Amino acid sequence: MSSKKYVYLFAAGKAEGHGAWRNLLGGKGAGLAEMTNLGIPVPPGFTITTEACVEYFNKGSEFPDGLWEQAIDALADVERAMGAKFGDAQNPLLVSVRSGARVSMPGMMDTVLNIGLTDETVQGLIRKTNNPRFAYDSYRRFVAMFSNVVLGVSHDEFEALLSKKKAELGVELDTDLGTDDLKGLVSAFKELVRHASAVPFPEQPMDQLRMSIDAVFRSWNVARAITYRKLHNIPETWGTAANVQAMVFGNMGSNSGTGVAFTRHPSTGERRFFGEFLINAQGEDVVAGIRTPEPIDQLSQEMPEVYTQLVDIYQRLEQHYKDMLDLEFTVQDGKLFMLQTRVGKRTAVAALRIAVEMVQEGLIDEKTAVLRVEPEQLEQLLHPMVDPSSTVKAIAKGLPASPGAAVGAVVFTAEEAVARGQKGEKVILVRPETSPDDVGGMHAAQGILTARGGMTSHAAVVARGMGKCCVVGCKEIVVDEEHGEFRVGTLRVKHGETITLNGNTGEVIVGEGKLVTPELSGNFATFIQWVDQHRRLGVRANADTPTDARVARSFGAEGIGLCRTEHMFFAEERLPFMQEMILAEDRNARVRALDKLFPFQKSDFYGIFKEMEGYAVTIRTLDPPLHEFLPKTHEEAEELSQKIGVPAERIWDKVQELHETNPMLGHRGCRLGISYPEITEMQAHAIIAAACEIVKEGRKVVPEIMIPLVVDIRELEHQRQIVERVAQETMAQYGVKVEYQVGTMIELPRAVLLADEIARQAEFFSFGTNDLTQTVLGLSRDDAGKFLPSYIEQGLLKDDPFVVLDQPGVGQLVEIGVKKGRAARPSLKIGICGEHGGEPQSVGFFHRAGLDYVSCSPYRVPIARLAAAHVALGKSLSDTV
Numbered sequence: 057m058s059s060k061k062y063v064y065l066f067a068a069g070k071a072e073g074h075g076a077w078r079n080l081l082g083g084k085g086a087g088l089a090e091m092t093n094l095g096i097p098v099p100p101g102f103t104i105t106t107e108a109c110v111e112y113f114n115k116g117s118e119f120p121d122g123l124w125e126q127a128i129d130a131l132a133d134v135e136r137a138m139g140a141k142f143g144d145a146q147n148p149l150l151v152s153v154r155s156g157a158r159v160s161m162p163g164m165m166d167t168v169l170n171i172g173l174t175d176e177t178v179q180g181l182i183r184k185t186n187n188p189r190f191a192y193d194s195y196r197r198f199v200a201m202f203s204n205v206v207l208g209v210s211h212d213e214f215e216a217l218l219s220k221k222k223a224e225l226g227v228e229l230d231t232d233l234g235t236d237d238l239k240g241l242v243s244a245f246k247e248l249v250r251h252a253s254a255v256p257f258p259e260q261p262m263d264q265l266r267m268s269i270d271a272v273f274r275s276w277n278v279a280r281a282i283t284y285r286k287l288h289n290i291p292e293t294w295g296t297a298a299n300v301q302a303m304v305f306g307n308m309g310s311n312s313g314t315g316v317a318f319t320r321h322p323s324t325g326e327r328r329f330f331g332e333f334l335i336n337a338q339g340e341d342v343v344a345g346i347r348t349p350e351p352i353d354q355l356s357q358e359m360p361e362v363y364t365q366l367v368d369i370y371q372r373l374e375q376h377y378k379d380m381l382d383l384e385f386t387v388q389d390g391k392l393f394m395l396q397t398r399v400g401k402r403t404a405v406a407a408l409r410i411a412v413e414m415v416q417e418g419l420i421d422e423k424t425a426v427l428r429v430e431p432e433q434l435e436q437l438l439h440p441m442v443d444p445s446s447t448v449k450a451i452a453k454g455l456p457a458s459p460g461a462a463v464g465a466v467v468f469t470a471e472e473a474v475a476r477g478q479k480g481e482k483v484i485l486v487r488p489e490t491s492p493d494d495v496g497g498m499h500a501a502q503g504i505l506t507a508r509g510g511m512t513s514h515a516a517v518v519a520r521g522m523g524k525c526c527v528v529g530c531k532e533i534v535v536d537e538e539h540g541e542f543r544v545g546t547l548r549v550k551h552g553e554t555i556t557l558n559g560n561t562g563e564v565i566v567g568e569g570k571l572v573t574p575e576l577s578g579n580f581a582t583f584i585q586w587v588d589q590h591r592r593l594g595v596r597a598n599a600d601t602p603t604d605a606r607v608a609r610s611f612g613a614e615g616i617g618l619c620r621t622e623h624m625f626f627a628e629e630r631l632p633f634m635q636e637m638i639l640a641e642d643r644n645a646r647v648r649a650l651d652k653l654f655p656f657q658k659s660d661f662y663g664i665f666k667e668m669e670g671y672a673v674t675i676r677t678l679d680p681p682l683h684e685f686l687p688k689t690h691e692e693a694e695e696l697s698q699k700i701g702v703p704a705e706r707i708w709d710k711v712q713e714l715h716e717t718n719p720m721l722g723h724r725g726c727r728l729g730i731s732y733p734e735i736t737e738m739q740a741h742a743i744i745a746a747a748c749e750i751v752k753e754g755r756k757v758v759p760e761i762m763i764p765l766v767v768d769i770r771e772l773e774h775q776r777q778i779v780e781r782v783a784q785e786t787m788a789q790y791g792v793k794v795e796y797q798v799g800t801m802i803e804l805p806r807a808v809l810l811a812d813e814i815a816r817q818a819e820f821f822s823f824g825t826n827d828l829t830q831t832v833l834g835l836s837r838d839d840a841g842k843f844l845p846s847y848i849e850q851g852l853l854k855d856d857p858f859v860v861l862d863q864p865g866v867g868q869l870v871e872i873g874v875k876k877g878r879a880a881r882p883s884l885k886i887g888i889c890g891e892h893g894g895e896p897q898s899v900g901f902f903h904r905a906g907l908d909y910v911s912c913s914p915y916r917v918p919i920a921r922l923a924a925a926h927v928a929l930g931k932s933l934s935d936t937v
Contacts, residue, residue: 062108063126066092067100067137075377080105082297084156087397094376096369097393100137101151101301102130104269106158109295112273124266127300131265138302140184143261147184148177150194150303153268155275157296160382160398164284165296166205166275168268169338170198170303172261190308192238193230197338199245199257202264206271207253217244231336265300272298286848289897301395304388307338311359314338314386317352317366319374322382322402325409329353329370331383338386362392373397378419379428380410404429404436408579422586427931429583431896431923435459435560437580438611438915439525442558443570450563452544454505454530455841457516459559459915461571462503462525465552468537470497474628477501484555486542488535489838490515491684495626498524503557505564507533507542509841522604525559529841533564584612584918591924593902594909596672597917598889600624602663605673608914612921615671615758616664617822617911618889621739622680624660625653631685632700638682639702639710643734650738657742665750665757672758674822674889674911676801677739677775679764681724683714720830725765725801729775736775740782748790757794762822764801768810772800772817801889803827808869811876815884821877822911823870825890825898829857832866858891861898871905878906887911896923903927 064072064081066089073081075090085103092098104127111120131151135141140149150172155165173181173195181191200214221241222228233241249257258264275281276296285292306314317331332349335358356363366385369392373381382400386393402410411425420428439460442448464482467473473485477500485501487494489508498504498518503525506515519526534543540551549555549566556569596617597608601624605616625634630653637649664673687693690708697704716722729736743759750757763775776798787793798817802808803824811821830837835844837858847853854860861867870888877884887909892898894912899920902910904927912920 060107060120060122061126062105062111062120062123063102063130064089064105065100065102065130065133066098067102067133069093069095073103078158079294080107080297082106082156082158082299083160083398084154084396085297085299088299088301090376091373091394091397094372096372097391099302099304099393099395100134101299102127102134103156104298104300106295106297109273109276109297110293113277113295117270117274119270127265127269131300134300134302142172142265143174143177145176145180148172148180150177150181151265152299152301152303153265153272154299154301155272155296156299157276157290158294159288159290160401161281161284161288161290162401164275164281165278166272168198168202168205168271170194171202171264171268173198174259174261177261185308187308189235189238190305192235192242193233193307194305194338196238196241196245199242199249202268203245203249203253203257205275206267207249207255207257209249209252213248213252214245217241217248269298269300272296304386304391304393304395305338306334306386306388307336308389309336311390312336312386312388313355313359315349315352315355315384317370317383317385318380318400319370319383320380320400320406320410322380322400322406325380325402325406325413327413329367359387359390362387362390365392369394375419378414378424380406404433407433408437408583412579412582423590423929425583426586426590426922426925427929429922431899431919431926434918434922438918439559440571441560442556442565443572446570448556448558448563448565448569450558450561450565451547451549452530452532452564454527454532454562454564455516456559456562457509457528458504458519458524458526460503460525461559461569462501462557463554463568463571464502465554466542466549467497467501468535468540468551470494470500473497473500484557486533486535487515490518495623496628498522503527503559505530505533505555505557507531507535509838525557527557527559527562527564530562530564584921587922587925588612591921591928593899593907593924593928594887595917595920595924596674596887596889596909596911597914598893598911599664599914601660602667604914605664605667608917609667611914611917613671613914613917614909616668616673616675617887617893617909618762619664619673619675620679621657621676622678624657625685627656630656632696634685635696636700636702637735638685638714639700639707646732647734647738650734654738654742657739658746661743661746661759662749665746665759666755669750670756670758672760674760674762674799674820674887675739675743676762676764677726678728678735679725681714681716681719681722682728683711683716683719686711686714720827720836726763726771726775727765729763729778730771733778736778737782740779741786744783744786744794744796745790747794747796748787748792751792751794752790759794759796760820761796761798762801762820763798764824765803765827766800766814767804767806769813769817772814776817797885799885802873804831805869808873808876811873812880815877815880818877818881818884820885820887821873823873823886823888823890823907825861825866825870825888825892826858828869828890829862829866832869833857833862855897860895861892861901863901867901867905870902870907874906894920896920896926899923900927 071089071092073089075086078086081103140147142149152169154167178191178195182188203209204211306312313335315333321330331352334349380400382398384396407429411428414420415425442461464484467483473483474496476483482502484503485497486505489506504519506528509528516528532544541548554568556565594614596615597613598618599605599608599616600620633652637646640646693704693707747757747759766772797819799820800818801824802821886907889911893910894916
């Protein structure tokens with residue numbers, strides 16, 4: 057027999073474990089042990105460790121050697137503490153088996169109550185309590201719960217029999233059923249099990265206990281638990297503990313009850329006792345919604361002595377744990393028992409308020425407060441959201457690409473979105489997928505819905521940058537632009553019909569949902585000051601317009617890490633000039649067209665510099681292939697021909713000439729500036745001219761000109777020479793001097809491997825992790841959404857690499873680039889401007905890799921700031937979940 061200890065007892069005011077042993081005893085077991093040691097009334101029991109669960113699965117779903125024997129020994133101690141014997145017909149002890157992972161997974165795993173009841177022991181329970189109704193109520197509950205959790209019989213079938221019995225008697229509540237009614241239900245339930253289960257209902261209490269422990273272990277791998285772990289980054293290797301505990305009964309009559317409470321309000325954070333209870337009920341009744349619970353304050357009227365004791369216990373526990381707690385309790389025949397204490401789940405508003413107020417109360421310090429709030433929670437504070445108290449029905453669900461919520465009329469083209477937006481109408485742009493041509497419509501729309509694309513598709517990336525609610529990859533919808541509708545099965549949603557998008561969940565809702573906007577209270581300002589005191593990593597924003605820059609500053613961005621100049625060319629009054637430049641037959645004609653674009657670019661840069669006064673602004677020269685600016689159809693070519701006076705045939709010939717099989721690896725980035733140096737000249741002129749105007753006004757400006765997609769130092773040298781020549785000419789023209797830097801975007805593996813050479817011509821690096829991920833993994837981010845979910849589901853990839861940085865692959869290249877770049881230029885400033893810049897796990901990696909800053913969507917700046925503080929304070933993934 058194994059000598060390894062798998063079972064830890066808590067009984068008679070003493071526990072073998074304590075609250076710090078969460079990883080071994082699970083959250084519930086650690087809480088029970090801690091309360092026991094504090095002298096709080098806890099029914100005796102024992103915890104079977106998470107290690108036992110891991111061993112159970114390693115052995116092919118068999119108990120580890122020695123576990124059952126240790127459990128039998130511990131059960132004897134519980135029997136002595138309770139003065140009753142498990143399975144005894146005269147004085148029976150009943151027990152529960154509850155799951156308890158090291159982190160809270162509410163409702164995801166299984167529980168079995170009232171274990172030990174049989175036709176014989178129920179008679180002993182009747183004699184012991186002189187309460188036959190209570191005994192048969194417990195028995196029918198046990199048969200239903202055990203048969204559902206352990207034997208797999210549908211819960212609905214037991215509910216149907218219960219409903220039928222109440223209908224026959226003309227009563228509404230379970231509590232209206234008498235002893236004979238409940239006794240009859242026990243027989244009906246067992247008869248159902250005989251027909252519905254391949255395994256007979258066990259009549260031996262020890263068999264019931266062993267099978268229940270087995271079922272609780274197995275519930276670690278039920279579908280809902282697996283999904284929850286994926287959503288919350290909980291490792292599957294952790295396993296769950298199983299807590300075997302003497303039953304106490306809240307269903308013994310009017311002097312008994314059960315409840316759930318929080319030491320502070322979990323939605324608002326208000327410092328008051330919050331919770332609900334039910335008289336004459338067991339725990340599952342509160343959460344099942346069968347009966348309407350009473351507010352916890354009412355308990356002071358129903359059971360004043362119990363309420364006073366409960367208040368004393370919750371205050372002691374909160375002072376002990378120094379956090380807001382979630383409590384479960386049962387009152388048996390007027391005596392209070394605590395069944396659980398754990399750190400309570402809370403909204404972002406509540407998390408901020410509780411953290412700040414606990415510092416003010418002297419319970420915790422500022423560092424602890426910063427670590428108490430998760431970066432992802434801040435999403436809730438920054439976007440409108442569907443009112444959580446409203447009832448909505450989703451017709452489809454896609455990927456929640458950009459958080460918040462949006463309500464508007466369905467439109468299918470960017471042009472209509474712009475036109476209706478200019479009239480003040482609210483619209484949702486629905487597309488099979490978006491392209492850069494749709495940017496104007498996306499900006500005008502309240503939200504974006506696409507049938508295809510992943511979390512970092514064009515729609516997702518741009519929507520996040522704009523702070524727009526966005527749901528992508530919604531495979532259930534079929535977009536039919538020809539008939540002006542999209543379909544979900546047989547349901548047709550017509551053009552102009554109102555829908556609501558929930559960007560926090562990915563849900564698509566027909567009709568106008570109620571939206572609420574959480575307010576950034578004074579608590580947020582106080583909290584974020586503490587955050588900034590602890591982080592080392594700088595946080596910039598990706599912003600393309602003065603408005604974006606203003607939003608970025610309002611969220612605390614310390615500069616712009618990526619300004620995408622191509623987004624400035626898609627506006628209706630500018631696009632024809634860009635198209636004219638592309639269609640020009642010689643350099644002179646291109647320059648004439650670019651001269652028309654120059655005022656627009658300079659104005660944009662001036663506005664951005666003004667908003668970002670004193671902070672660095674990294675501006676990327678033109679990046680996308682030129683065909684993205686040209687018509688996609690013959691009809692669009694005809695329309696353009698009429699606008700700019702170029703024959704439609706020539707336009708279409710140019711479209712065919714510029715067509716590329718794989719545009720991502722084609723004629724784009726610095727390759728455009730090398731082929732057409734006049735493009736780089738115009739952009740450098742606009743940047744430096746705008747900077748000169750700012751300087752002449754007595755303001756400080758810090759422009760950084762970034763050359764994209766280089767793979768060799770000679771490319772960067774070529775483009776740098778153009779920038780420096782134009783900069784000198786422009787500064788001479790204005791009669792002022794501007795301090796500027798020239799650097800590059802590292803987004804291709806060869807650039808990483810030659811980073812030491814490239815650094816000789818670059819004053820800064822910015823890793824473009826979106827394209828670096830594509831080229832390292834050989835994945836198209838727009839196409840991979842078709843199969844990446846199955847990879848993640850099967851465990852072939854832990855996370856979507858376009859959402860969470862692939863640290864072993866892409867991350868290793870980032871580390872190489874940092875090391876080689878700084879070896880050649882020790883003062884090299886290094887940042888990252890891909891979507892990973894606002895993802896907390898990735899931010900932690902960039903801190904450890906030694907980067908100077910991350911850059912992300914303006915709306916993710918506070919999230920990145922908090923993530924940077926967490927990693928600086930040494931918080932690891934195991935702490936955050």
